[in-house]
Amino acid sequence: MMVLLRLVLFLFIVEVIFYLLLTIYLRSTKREALEDEWDRRHPDRAGDSAERSAFVRRSMVGFQKTLKARLVGLVFILPTIAIAVIAWFVNVQ
């Protein structure tokens, strides 16, 4: 039983690490896309500026609620299911 608990804990820690990494990565790509969007809309004011930062910050509000951001939560579900399926098929004839 302790061994199983250890596996659960270990798996959870790995999943949290990947969840954080994926969240940071996804937000970063989104911010980059928004900056490009600003540069495309305002070719005369392209490049880093306080206005662009404000635009990016405004547009990032609510990003965590989008489907894309929520799908990152699968990182907690899919590996767990995979392990359950592997354990099932290895042990049940």
Add this chain to the structure above:
Amino acid sequence: MHYVKVVLGVLLGITVFLFLDYALPSKNTVRVTNTYNRLTDIGANSMFYAAADTGTVQNAQGQRDIRFIETVRPNGKVFVYRNEDTGWIWPPYFKYDSSNLQAEATNNRSDSANPKWVSVTGYGWRIPMFSIYPNAISMRPVADAQAAPLNWPAMMILLVLGALLALLWRMWNQFRERTIDPAARRVSAAVDNVDARADAAMDRVGQEFTEAREGFTGWLDTWKGKPRDPK
């Protein structure tokens, strides 16, 4: 330095290959001839046996009762598997049915006159010198000795590992592009700024020194009756 990098890279490649070769599942078509368990001495080769906390029992002398499956390959050479639970963490086969597998193997025993071929999935190496045995995970009957079922579990694991590697690589690139590079640019701009200010200060010192010297030589020259340079 170049050669050091090449050697380290080759060593890393060999290590990764050996690691995958050991840990990934492989399938062999064999004929089971005998199954038994035996008190086995485990010493320096313990790394190639199940971890101590997976339901294995060791006696005071450090011996373990381990199930073995003796098999014959289609080419007539023998191959011996051990049959141990893997436990819950490493290697991640989550196998705890070694009793069932042993019963299956015993059920599939056959002799050369009336062969019954099975495909055994297992992982690990057989190294007789160090008493290292591959661990059998599962077995299923196949039609004949030539049957070679597709090893799709290993393929899927490799695909997942490759996808994970690609993802980490892209994450790292994004991190470098958006975080490290701008920071490096800021640092180098700051260094440039300091450099430019130091240059300007040196220039001013040099200029003032020249002015002072010119003033002094001009004053000396008045002693020789030269008119002072009107500046």
